[in-house]
Amino acid sequence: MDIAVLSDIHGNYVALESCLAHAVSQNIKTFLFLGDYVSELAYPERTMKLLYEMDRTCSCRFIRGNKEEYWFQYRAGGEQGWEDGSSTSGAMLYTYRSLTPEDMDFFEKMPISQKIQSEGFTAFTACHGSPFKVNEKMLPEDENTRQIMERTGTPLILFGHTHVQRKIEYQGRTALNPGSVGIPLYSSGMSQYMILHGENGCWREEFISLPYDTDRVIREMHEADMYRHAPYWSRITEKILQEGRVSHGTVLGRVMELCREETGSCNWPDIPEKYWEQAIGELL
Template sequence: MDIGVLSDIHGNYIALQSCLSFLLRQNIRTFIFLGDYAGELAYPEKTMQILYDMDKQYECYFVRGNKEDYWLNYRLAGEKGWKEGDSTTGSLLYTYRHLTGRDLSFFEALQHAGRVTVKGKLDITICHGSPNKVNEKLLPDSQRTYEIMDMADTSVILCGHTHIQDRIEYGGKLVLNPGSVGVPLSSRGKSQFLILHDTAEGWSEEFCSLEYDVEKVIRELYESGLDKMAPSWCRITENMLRKGNISHGEVLNRAMELCRTETGQCSWPDIPEIFWEKAMGENKEGGR
């Protein structure tokens, strides 16, 4: 029995379809999904329908990511503060408007982390960021990562959130990050996921990178109007899809730094678009 592990889809249903088709051809029928199902890309309803169909047909395990928290908290706060034409919140607002009550209920029912035993053979911790915090990154050569691994009550932790495939071994325990299906970093435009193989010697991991129709995903960014909803954010997304060499977080941090320098203060989500444009100009990256 092998297991497919997928994280950080971010609404890239085209990449998701390609990854799942590949896994199903390998006769894999058990899947672990590590959160951040929508966001960034067009037509999130298509991603959600794929997930619902998978859950009906196969053995699937899901946890909640930080993106799911954003939409649940936005609803709880009265749907205030997000704006069109705003690179800080426009993409979030676009996705929120395409989510249904069913989707939000699905997110609400998920845990941020869990312990899963698959057919009595594999006992693992699954989470989006870390077992302790949904937006905490488990990074290599990090004392904090080692502390979390020491505290874990399973020998394997599956996590996402960094958008980078990784294997961290410490103290007889293992952290495995499948990378990102939807908007990976440092992948040269390929979608990423992980297969856990059940072998005679025990479980082993296979990191996978898969080509798919990136240009169709980018066309849909523009035909859906996402470039109008979140101009600079959309250009960063396009760059990640093609090259994967600059993240939204990097540009966001620089935009906030520029905002603080010029205005004396800056707090999320109130970041004027001009500072996004300046940060993008410094990076000299982006799309059309």
């Protein structure tokens, strides 16, 4: 039994098509998605169409990511606070406005963590951030990660969120990140996913990196006016698609630091664009 594990698509349907085609070529019929389905990139409805097609034609499980949580929080807050043209919130607003009631219902049915048991195989836990928090980062050599692994009721955890393919081992337990389909870090511009091979009752990981048409994705960002909706955020996205060395989170952290240094406080998402410009000048 083999399972294709895909995470952090972020609206990159072109990369998703490449990963799905490769998985199908390996005769894989079971798919596990670990959250963050749309955001950052153009035409999110095309990603959703692919996901619905997969759900109809294959055996699929879907886990909720932090981006899905953002959509619910924004809706619950009366759709206030995000602005078109803002590097902080413009990309999220662009994506949110594309979502249909069907999409929101689809996301709402997803668990943030799920124990998966296949007959004859070791059980594992699937999540986005961690089994306990949807936006928690599991990082290597981190004491919090070790505590998470100890608290989780299965010896294997599949997680996403950090956009980096990695294997973490601790006291006989393993945590696997398949990387990011849509906006991977340190991948030289290639899309990433993982195949979980079931062998003799156990699981063996195979990390996959695939080339795809990044130029098309960037071209469509311009077609959809993403650089107007989220100016500096989109510049970071383009740089990650090409090289994948500096994350949105790293730049945002510096943006907020600059804002606090000058004003004494910084309240997300009300961050002036000048701090984005300065941070990008330093980091990119």
